[in-house]
Amino acid sequence: xxxxxxxxxxxxxxxxxxxxxxxxxxxxxxxxxxxxxxxxxxxxxxxxxxxxxxxxxxxxxxxxxxxxxxxxxxxxxxxxxxxxxxxxxxxxxxxxxxxxxxxxxxxxxxxxxxxxxxxxxxxxxxxxxxxxxxxxxxxxxxxxxxxxxxxxxxxxxxxxxxxxxxxxxxxxxxxxxxxxxxxxxxxxxxxxxxxxxxxxxxxxxxxxxxxxxxxxxxxxxxxxxxxxxxxxxxxxxxxx
Amino acid sequence: xxxxxxxxxxxxxxxxxxxxxxxxxxxxxxxxxxxxxxxxxxxxxxxxxxxxxxxxxxxxxxxxxxxxxxxxxxxxxxxxxxxxxxxxxxxxxxxxxxxxxxxxxxxxxxxxxxxxxxxxxxxxxxxxxxxxxxxxxxxxxxxxxxxxxxxxxxxxxxxxxxxxxxxxxxxxxxxxxxxxxxxxxxxxxxxxxxxxxxxxxxxxxxxxxxxxxxxxxxxxxxxxxxxxxxxxxxxxxxxx
Numbered sequence: 001x002x003x004x005x006x007x008x009x010x011x012x013x014x015x016x017x018x019x020x021x022x023x024x025x026x027x028x029x030x031x032x033x034x035x036x037x038x039x040x041x042x043x044x045x046x047x048x049x050x051x052x053x054x055x056x057x058x059x060x061x062x063x064x065x066x067x068x069x070x071x072x073x074x075x076x077x078x079x080x081x082x083x084x085x086x087x088x089x090x091x092x093x094x095x096x097x098x099x100x101x102x103x104x105x106x107x108x109x110x111x112x113x114x115x116x117x118x119x120x121x122x123x124x125x126x127x128x129x130x131x132x133x134x135x136x137x138x139x140x141x142x143x144x145x146x147x148x149x150x151x152x153x154x155x156x157x158x159x160x161x162x163x164x165x166x167x168x169x170x171x172x173x174x175x176x177x178x179x180x181x182x183x184x185x186x187x188x189x190x191x192x193x194x195x196x197x198x199x200x201x202x203x204x205x206x207x208x209x210x211x212x213x214x215x216x217x218x219x220x221x222x223x224x225x226x227x228x229x230x231x232x233x234x235x236x237x238x239x240x
Numbered sequence: 241x242x243x244x245x246x247x248x249x250x251x252x253x254x255x256x257x258x259x260x261x262x263x264x265x266x267x268x269x270x271x272x273x274x275x276x277x278x279x280x281x282x283x284x285x286x287x288x289x290x291x292x293x294x295x296x297x298x299x300x301x302x303x304x305x306x307x308x309x310x311x312x313x314x315x316x317x318x319x320x321x322x323x324x325x326x327x328x329x330x331x332x333x334x335x336x337x338x339x340x341x342x343x344x345x346x347x348x349x350x351x352x353x354x355x356x357x358x359x360x361x362x363x364x365x366x367x368x369x370x371x372x373x374x375x376x377x378x379x380x381x382x383x384x385x386x387x388x389x390x391x392x393x394x395x396x397x398x399x400x401x402x403x404x405x406x407x408x409x410x411x412x413x414x415x416x417x418x419x420x421x422x423x424x425x426x427x428x429x430x431x432x433x434x435x436x437x438x439x440x441x442x443x444x445x446x447x448x449x450x451x452x453x454x455x456x457x458x459x460x461x462x463x464x465x466x467x468x469x470x471x472x473x474x475x476x477x478x479x480x
Binding site for chain 1: 252253255256259389392393394395417418419420422423426427430442443444446
């Protein structure tokens with residue numbers, strides 16, 4: 001076999017990243033509900049940069065130094081913080097041009113484990129086409145890293161990753177050989193006409209619905225609301 | 241919520257079993273290509289018992305003691321052994337009524353990590369209906385443990401697990417709440433009319449096809465060829 005196509009593959013959880021990481025130039029971090037959606041919304045609303053941190057303690061240290069710092073755990077804003085990972089937080093003039101510190105249950109953990117990759121970008125349904133188009137122009141092997149939910153597989157991240165696979169495979173320059181990528185693409189194709197309906201029974205949607213976050217969910221599952229591509233540079237997310 | 245239905249869930253890889261294991265009474269170990277298919281074929285052909293072992297060294301020790309011992313790694317029979325995990329191996333009078341020792345790349349590893357569960361049984365497409373019907377009568381929470389491929393997700397095990405989910409959910413007495421289980425069921429529903437076609441691009445099918453094991457694949461993907469249900473008792477697989 002002499003297949004010179006580039007690879008677009010999907011890693012379902014941060015725990016499995018160790019089996020993939022050495023073969024890819026670009027890692028696309030995905031946490032649809034809600035960290036990477038919130039990060040996209042933040043840049044779309046004129047934030048300057050985001051410092052992702054893994055622990056609540058780190059976020060609190062930044063807060064004490066005067067930074068705007070947010071923290072989310074299990075879907076809720078952590079006590080002592082003013083915001084978490086709702087995308088609507090950032091639609092507010094107080095954030096314009098600011099640097100923000102953020103820690104979330106799953107998304108900032110993925111950013112941390114991927115940080116040594118050559119290039120790390122952030123994707124969600126919100127910037128799906130923009131990310132896919134940019135990836136198609138890089139001539140690099142791409143891994144979508146789904147954040148999952150506490151190290152378990154999660155449906156919405158996988159479908160978002162499957163959408164990126166589908167776009168890149170359709171260019172003719174990419175292929176997927178891992179079963180996880182093939183499954184992600186299959187799941188995307190059966191979900192794409194009705195994300196809300198398809199994800200009705202997903203565990204995280206139920207979790208957030210119980211927290212009265214239905215507006216967040218609708219927003220996060222609506223594709224192509226922005227062209228921003230957040231990228232990790234020296235430990236900070238900035239706009240590409 | 242006061243949902244008293246039993247759970248049928250799916251764990252995609254042995255590595256994720258740690259996040260599931262405490263909540264289930266019955267674990268169904270699945271390694272479609274080919275360990276659990278071979279185990280079903282062996283019992284269907286009158287084998288007495290199978291001792292699953294995790295290392296080639298253990299299998300060799302048994303062989304030196306005079307046991308019939310098989311070993312497979314990466315799809316091939318390990319040097320020094322006469323058989324691996326082809327189901328056709330066991331369609332042979334030499335195995336009738338015998339006790340066999342077996343180690344395989346993925347399947348015997350899953351059996352080992354699940355061994356402390358209350359009940360451990362073996363499933364494949366070969367005994368799909370028989371296993372599903374039996375599970376529906378036990379009044380227990382069920383976890384399907386897919387063996388995957390070297391700790392990565394694998395499509396054929398997931399589809400087999402999805403078939404068991406679909407059967408049990410349709411009884412009305414079971415529900416799936418994990419996203420992995422929901423995805424497995426979706427993948428099964430889109431694969432069920434043509435397993436061979438659906439799995440054409442799967443990584444393990446390609447791997448085995450390259451080893452000229454197409455006949456094994458066809459056999460392993462043909463549902464309901466036997467009613468046997470292999471069960472783990474005191475470290476040995478026997479027929480239920």
